Amino acid sequence: MGAGHTHGSSRSVSDGLYVHGATPLHRLPAEVKLVGLLAFVLTVVATPREQAWAFGVYALLLVGLLATTRLRPGLVLRRMVIEVPFLVFAVLLPFVALGERVDVLGLQLSVDGLLGGFNILAKGTLGVVAAILLSATTTPRDLIVGLQRLRVPALFVTILSFMVRYLDVVVDDMRRMALARASRGFEAKHLGHVPVVAKAAGALFIRSYERGERVHLAMVSRGFTGTMPQLTAPSPTTRQWAVVVVAWALVATVAVTAVVAGDRTAWLVVAG
Amino acid sequence: MSPVTTRDEEADVALELAGVAFAYPDGNQALFGVDLLVRRQERVAVLGPNGAGKTTLLLHLNGILGRAAGSNAVGTVRVGGVEVSKSTLGEVRRRVGLVFQDPDDQLFMPTVRDDVAFGPTNLGLRGDELQTRVDEALDAVGMLRLGDRPPHHLSFGQRRRVAVATVLAMHCEVLVLDEPSSNLDPASRRELLDVLADLPVTVVVVTHDLPFALELCERSVVLDDGRIVHDAATLEVLQDPGLLARHRLELPVGFDPAAVVPRGRARPSPSIP
Amino acid sequence: MHVPDGFLDVPTSIATGVVAAAVVAVSLRRARDELAESTAAAPMAGLVAAFVFAVQMLNFPVGVGTSGHLMGGALAAVLVGPWTAIICLAVVVTLQALLFADGGVSALGSNVFLIGIVTVVVGYAVAKALMAVLPKRPASAVPAAAIGALVSVPATALVFVGLYAVGGAAELDLGQLAAFMLTWHVLIGIGEAVITGLTVGAVVATRPDLVRLTRGYRSSLVLTDADGSSREVSAAPVSEGVRRIGVGWVAGALGVCLVLAGLVSSFASANPDGLEYVAERVGFIDTAEDSVVAGSPFGDYAVVGIDNPILATGLAGVLGVAIALAVGVLIARAVRPRAQGGTARDTEKV
Numbered sequence: 105m106g107a108g109h110t111h112g113s114s115r116s117v118s119d120g121l122y123v124h125g126a127t128p129l130h131r132l133p134a135e136v137k138l139v140g141l142l143a144f145v146l147t148v149v150a151t152p153r154e155q156a157w158a159f160g161v162y163a164l165l166l167v168g169l170l171a172t173t174r175l176r177p178g179l180v181l182r183r184m185v186i187e188v189p190f191l192v193f194a195v196l197l198p199f200v201a202l203g204e205r206v207d208v209l210g211l212q213l214s215v216d217g218l219l220g221g222f223n224i225l226a227k228g229t230l231g232v233v234a235a236i237l238l239s240a241t242t243t244p245r246d247l248i249v250g251l252q253r254l255r256v257p258a259l260f261v262t263i264l265s266f267m268v269r270y271l272d273v274v275v276d277d278m279r280r281m282a283l284a285r286a287s288r289g290f291e292a293k294h295l296g297h298v299p300v301v302a303k304a305a306g307a308l309f310i311r312s313y314e315r316g317e318r319v320h321l322a323m324v325s326r327g328f329t330g331t332m333p334q335l336t337a338p339s340p341t342t343r344q345w346a347v348v349v350v351a352w353a354l355v356a357t358v359a360v361t362a363v364v365a366g367d368r369t370a371w372l373v374v375a376g
Numbered sequence: 377m378s379p380v381t382t383r384d385e386e387a388d389v390a391l392e393l394a395g396v397a398f399a400y401p402d403g404n405q406a407l408f409g410v411d412l413l414v415r416r417q418e419r420v421a422v423l424g425p426n427g428a429g430k431t432t433l434l435l436h437l438n439g440i441l442g443r444a445a446g447s448n449a450v451g452t453v454r455v456g457g458v459e460v461s462k463s464t465l466g467e468v469r470r471r472v473g474l475v476f477q478d479p480d481d482q483l484f485m486p487t488v489r490d491d492v493a494f495g496p497t498n499l500g501l502r503g504d505e506l507q508t509r510v511d512e513a514l515d516a517v518g519m520l521r522l523g524d525r526p527p528h529h530l531s532f533g534q535r536r537r538v539a540v541a542t543v544l545a546m547h548c549e550v551l552v553l554d555e556p557s558s559n560l561d562p563a564s565r566r567e568l569l570d571v572l573a574d575l576p577v578t579v580v581v582v583t584h585d586l587p588f589a590l591e592l593c594e595r596s597v598v599l600d601d602g603r604i605v606h607d608a609a610t611l612e613v614l615q616d617p618g619l620l621a622r623h624r625l626e627l628p629v630g631f632d633p634a635a636v637v638p639r640g641r642a643r644p645s646p647s648i649p
Numbered sequence: 650m651h652v653p654d655g656f657l658d659v660p661t662s663i664a665t666g667v668v669a670a671a672v673v674a675v676s677l678r679r680a681r682d683e684l685a686e687s688t689a690a691a692p693m694a695g696l697v698a699a700f701v702f703a704v705q706m707l708n709f710p711v712g713v714g715t716s717g718h719l720m721g722g723a724l725a726a727v728l729v730g731p732w733t734a735i736i737c738l739a740v741v742v743t744l745q746a747l748l749f750a751d752g753g754v755s756a757l758g759s760n761v762f763l764i765g766i767v768t769v770v771v772g773y774a775v776a777k778a779l780m781a782v783l784p785k786r787p788a789s790a791v792p793a794a795a796i797g798a799l800v801s802v803p804a805t806a807l808v809f810v811g812l813y814a815v816g817g818a819a820e821l822d823l824g825q826l827a828a829f830m831l832t833w834h835v836l837i838g839i840g841e842a843v844i845t846g847l848t849v850g851a852v853v854a855t856r857p858d859l860v861r862l863t864r865g866y867r868s869s870l871v872l873t874d875a876d877g878s879s880r881e882v883s884a885a886p887v888s889e890g891v892r893r894i895g896v897g898w899v900a901g902a903l904g905v906c907l908v909l910a911g912l913v914s915s916f917a918s919a920n921p922d923g924l925e926y927v928a929e930r931v932g933f934i935d936t937a938e939d940s941v942v943a944g945s946p947f948g949d950y951a952v953v954g955i956d957n958p959i960l961a962t963g964l965a966g967v968l969g970v971a972i973a974l975a976v977g978v979l980i981a982r983a984v985r986p987r988a989q990g991g992t993a994r995d996t997e998k999v
Contacts, residue, residue, distance in 0.1 A: 116528050120748035138747075145755045150659045186751055190653045201819040220819020227655025228753065235750035245486035245526070247747060259677050259691060264740045265486060266695020267702070268748070272528045273480055274699040278706075298709065302844050305704050306851025309697075309728060313859055316696035318481040320689040325438055325474050326546065327466065327498030330688050335490060400878075484692065 118272040120247075121183060121239040127173045129241040132348075133340040134250025140348040141238050147352070147359045148230050153223040155362035159230065162355065166233050175240055183236050190228050197221040244268045249337040262332050266319070274312050281308065389457070390416045390550050390578040391472075396436055396451035398429075406432040408602040409451065416549070419579040421589035421610060424599035425624035430554075430582045431477075433599065437552050437580070438472040439465045456549055470499060473543030475553045479535035483527040488519065488538050491527065495546040513545035514538075517571050533564025540571065550578040557585045573639035586614055586627055590636050598623055610638075651745065651752030651760045652809075659755070661816025666758025672766050673739050679732035683861070690733075697729050698737040704848075705741070709840040717837035720764060720805075723772025723798035724845045727790060728852065730861040731773040738765035759812060767808050772801035776862055785866050787857040788850075794862065795846030802838035806830040 129137070151158050170180065198208075201217025208218075242250070248265045252258070281304045290300060391414040399405040406429040414420050422430050435441040436453050439460045443452075453460040460468050473495075476482055485491040492510045501509055514520040517537040527535055536556065543551060556572070557565045565588070572579060572592055583589050589596055589610055596613045598606040600623045606613060613619060614633040620626065627633070657665075680694065681687040701721045711717040725734035739761045745751040752760045776790075776797030783789035810827045849860060857863050 118526065118528050121750060141754055145654055145753065146659060146662075149654055149662065149755045183750060186749075187653065190656065197819050197821075200825065201821055203820055214819070216819045220817075223818045224653070224655045228653035231654030231753040231755065232750055235746065235754055239748050239750055244748060245490075248486060257674065257677055259680075260673065260736065260740065262691040263694045263698060263736060264744060266484060266692050267698040267737075267740050267744065269484055269486065269527070270480075270696055270699040271702060274696070274703045275706075278703050298843055299847050301707065302847030303851045305707065305844065305848040306854075308703065309700055309848065309852055310856050310859060312696045312700040313693070313856075315481060316693040317689070318476065318478070319484050319692040319696070321440060322476060322482040323484065323494075323692065324688065325440065325469055326495035326542065327469055328494075328688060329466075329498070332691070333490075333494060333497040335486065 116272045117275050118244065118268055120244055120268075121236060122243050123175060123179065123240045125174060125241065127241065129169065129173050129237065132241075132344055133253075133338060134242050134246040135253040136250075136340045136344055136348050137238050137242060138247075138250050138254060140352060141234055143352045144234055144355055145231050147355050148227055151227075151359045151362050152366040153219050153226070155366055156222070156226075158358050158362040159226040161358050162230050165351075165355065166230065166237065169237055170233070173237065173241055179240075180233065180236055184229070184232055187228060187232055190224055194221040194224040194228070197224070245335065246337060249335045252334065258332065270312075270315070270319075273315070274308065277311055278304070278308055388415050390414050390418070390455070391437065391580070392452075392454040393433075393436070394452050394454075396433075396442070396453060398432060398436070398441060398450075406602050407436075410599075410602070410604055412597065412604065412607075414550075414578060414580060417576065417578055418595060419593040420581070421593035421596040422580065422582045422599055423584075423586070423589060423596055423613070423623075423625055428599045428623075429602040430599055434474065434552055434554055434580070434582055436460075437550070438474050439468050440474075444468075470546060471548055472550045472552060473546055473548035475539050475543055475551070475556065477554045477558065479532070479539040480527070482539045482542060483535055485527075487524050487526055488514070488530070489523040491538060492523075492541050492545045495542055499546060509545050509547075513541040516544055516575070517541045518567065531564075533560050533567065536560065536564070536568060537571065540568070544575070548577065550580065551575065552580045554582045555584065556581060557583060557588045569639065586625065587631060587636065590614055590633055591639055594638060598625070651742070651764070652756040654753030654755045656753070656756060656818055657759055657812060658816040658818075661812060662755045662758060664758075665762045665812065669739070669758045669761040669766065673735065673761065676732040676735040676739075680730075680736055683730040683733050694729075694733055694736055694740075697725065697733065698740045701725050701737050702741050702744075704844075707844060709844065711833075711836045711840060717840050719841055719844055720768050720802060720837075722764065722768025722805075723776065723794060723801045723841070724848060726769045726773035727776050727794040727797065727845070727849055727862045728860055731769050734769045734773070735765055738769060741765075763805050763809055763812075767805045768801040771804040772797040775800045780862060780866070787853050787860065787863040787866055789866070790853055790860050790862045791846050791850045794849040795842040798845035799838045799842035802841050803831050803834040806834035 148159075148162055151162075170177075197220045198213040198217035199211075201214035201220060203214050203216040205212045206215050206218070207213075244265075248261055248268070251261045251264070285300065285304070290297070391412065393410050393412040396407055396410040397405070398407040410433060422433065424430050432441060437455070437460075439445060439453075442460060443450075444460050444462050444465055455468050455471050458464050458467055458471070483491045485494055489510055492513050493506060496506055496509045510523075511520060514523055517540050519534060519538050519541060522530065522534065522538075527538070530538065540551075540553075540556075551572075553572075556568060560568065565585075569588065569591055572581075579593070581589065581593060593610050596606075596608065596610040597604055598613065598619070605623065606619060611633055614627060681690050701724075704719055704724070705721055707719045708716040709719075722734065722738055725737050728734075729737070742752065742760050742764050743757065746754055746757050746760065772794075774797075776793040779793040779796055780789055783793060807827065807830070810823060810830055813821070813826065814823050849862075853860050853863065
């Protein structure tokens with residue numbers, strides 16, 4: 105059961121990336137942020153990769169938004185480490201992609217690969233930063249309300265909310281089991297130790313499942329008959345929606361310009 | 377063992393168990409005909425060794441176990457005169473609030489306020505009425521200012537108290553608690569005792585914490601091997617060393633039951649129906 | 650690793666999003682049937698999802714200096730059934746994208762499809778097919794789950810290659826990509842198989858009723874009471890109402906394995922894989938040492954002593970599948986539930 109957590113001073117898994125604050129982005133209701141994020145990301149992905157300038161504009165926009173959130177840059181950079189695996193792929197792409205090759209510093213690199221690598225690098229990074237902007241300014245509860253309001257199926261959102269609530273509890277259980285093993289001198293150093301870890305995973309499953317049953321009983325004891333209550337949170341104002349729509353319109357303009365510019369140059373090449 | 381009731385006193389009955397017997401599916405019998413009568417606003421402690429069937433008994437009080445749950449059970453359970461059965465579960469659960477041992481099992485909503493509002497919302501309350509109910513319950517346990525916190529930001533003792541509030545918000549007539557003082561540090565334990573002592577409701581507490589039982593409950597019932605073996609004033613029970621020894625109950629070293637001043641009964645609040 | 654934004658183009662991202670949403674919607678409906686009481690769906694699935702998230706933190710070494718993570722799709726499917734598993738994995742992936750910035754939001758559809766759906770479907774199908782041929786005991790769930798997990802990982806990798814072929818960031822030699830991804834993910838698959846099998850074994854040993862895959866192979870349901878104690882009725886080796894899967898299913902699943910390993914593998918590009926290619930181009934290929942098993946009869950994915958290259962590769966593949974199956978069955982024998990008699994097992998009783 106645990107003797108209690110320190111009062112919010114240590115980060116719990118269930119908090120996500122949330123950093124407390126009162127900036128405009130913090131105050132923006134989650135459904136607006138979610139729609140904005142999706143629209144932004146899709147627009148970025150739709151932008152032709154050859155128009156590098158467009159991505160610069162997007163980056164400036166994100167940096168501007170980051171500034172309003174007063175998030176520590178170190179925090180954001182640390183979270184961007186999640187990108188590393190696909191950065192590796194992006195870097196390898198020029199070497200292994202097909203097609204026309206070009207000489208770069210003595211290496212024969214694929215043009216398509218270079219563009220593709222840049223594509224992943226730019227869009228991936230912009231996507232991660234935009235996602236960080238969302239998760240750092242949105243509490244899990246706000247996120248749940250946002251999803252509810254965006255008409256995501258109720259059962260899905262409810263399961264998500266239970267998962268968020270019990271993430272901490274389950275991860276704690278797992279850590280405590282590891283601690284118990286460690287204090288009996290066990291350290292998972294080689295493959296022979298896998299059975300021990302797997303046994304713990306099995307025990308964790310049973311514990312988690314049984315807890316699920318108990319939670320259900322507690323729900324039923326308080327009169328639950330199948331519908332979860334709607335959570336309350338401030339609704340977005342028309343102004344807030346308007347701001348996001350306008351912001352997206354600017355992003356979309358950049359994208360369209362990029363597409364047109366791309367077509368133009370292609371046309372010029374063909375014509376010329 | 378059970379006190380005699382007269383017709384006049386029937387209206388005064390909060391809980392009545394008659395001949396409750398229960399066996400698990402593999403044939404292991406947990407309760408062997410339990411008779412218990414609890415009057416309104418009485419505070420009763422259920423004492424006994426591990427394996428006595430205490431939690432099993434509690435689960436009969438709001439219909440989780442017993443005939444209402446469809447399992448092989450015998451005997452009747454009545455809550456305020458209403459017999460616990462499949463059709464009356466909703467009503468029974470409105471009247472009997474069960475606080476489980478692990479508060480994490482009961483706090484399943486994103487914030488404290490959401491959790492406390494869960495029960496009343498299921499009862500149909502909305503809007504201002506709902507908010508008032510939530511505020512009152514949180515205030516009763518001293519957690520009003522932490523209403524917007526998620527449960528995992530609270531200490532264990534705080535979560536215990538919020539768990540009590542979730543049930544209080546349903547304006548239950550009977551509060552049933554399973555080991556409420558376990559794992560609490562002394563200060564949290566005292567705070568919980570303060571809260572419970574002030575509530576104008578019937579209280580049934582399963583506990584190993586004999587001093588807690590003495591302070592809170594004027595009456596104690598000893599359950600062992602699925603049977604009620606003693607039913608008397610708590611002070612009397614705790615001062616009977618033979619009884620304690622027979623049922624694996626132990627007082628803390630140096631504890632003198634006679635020296636404890638039990639918490640008085642709270643003034644009946646006008647909101648009791 | 651989750652697919653980030655920019656890996657796949659917009660049409661592919663949207664298409665996978667639509668497919669994923671549709672499958673999840675169906676799963677939501679079906680999941681209720683997998684649970685005893687429909688009102689229990691949300692808390693149960695939520696807790697299982699939290700469990701999946703937690704076990705995905707488990708990592709294991711795959712080759713020098715790198716490690717792989719458990720994906721958990723096959724494990725979840727075997728434990729709680731495919732529909733619930735799809736929802737749990739989908740919830741985990743969605744949360745990772747929205748709360749932890751892990752996985753592109755535009756790629757959410759692809760990630761849910763790959764990690765949440767393909768792993769579950771393949772893992773469960775293979776496991777179910779194996780249950781039909783293995784002895785009718787709860788312990789058979791162990792090798793079934795292990796092999797299900799083993800196949801699910803490279804299968805997902807192949808589907809990823811398929812998605813990449815349709816909408817990937819740059820043109821690659823698909824054969825090369827497939828070979829690279831397959832090698833990498835077969836290794837991860839082995840780790841996943843071992844952990845999945847052993848975890849299922851641990852659950853089967855104490856609560857076989859919690860392993861969905863063993864439904865119909867147990868003697869009776871174990872009922873859990875609210876106070877946490879559960880009662881297990883004596884385990885007679887009889888099963889009621891077993892739906893015979895039929896030889897067709899088994900043949901199908903094994904057939905898929907054999908075709909992939911025996912034939913398709915030959916069409917994997919004979920060109921050096923990505924790393925080797927880079928190594929050759931950039932010049933550090935000479936520093937590579939032959940692996941310990943290079944001289945074995947199966948070194949370099951061919952059977953030494955057979956001249957026809959297709960046959961050589963094919964035979965290696967087929968033998969590999971057979972060995973995996975045999976190892977799995979051996980593990981099953983080694984991991985038996987200890988309590989076979991009727992023991993009333995109390996977990997928590999007050």
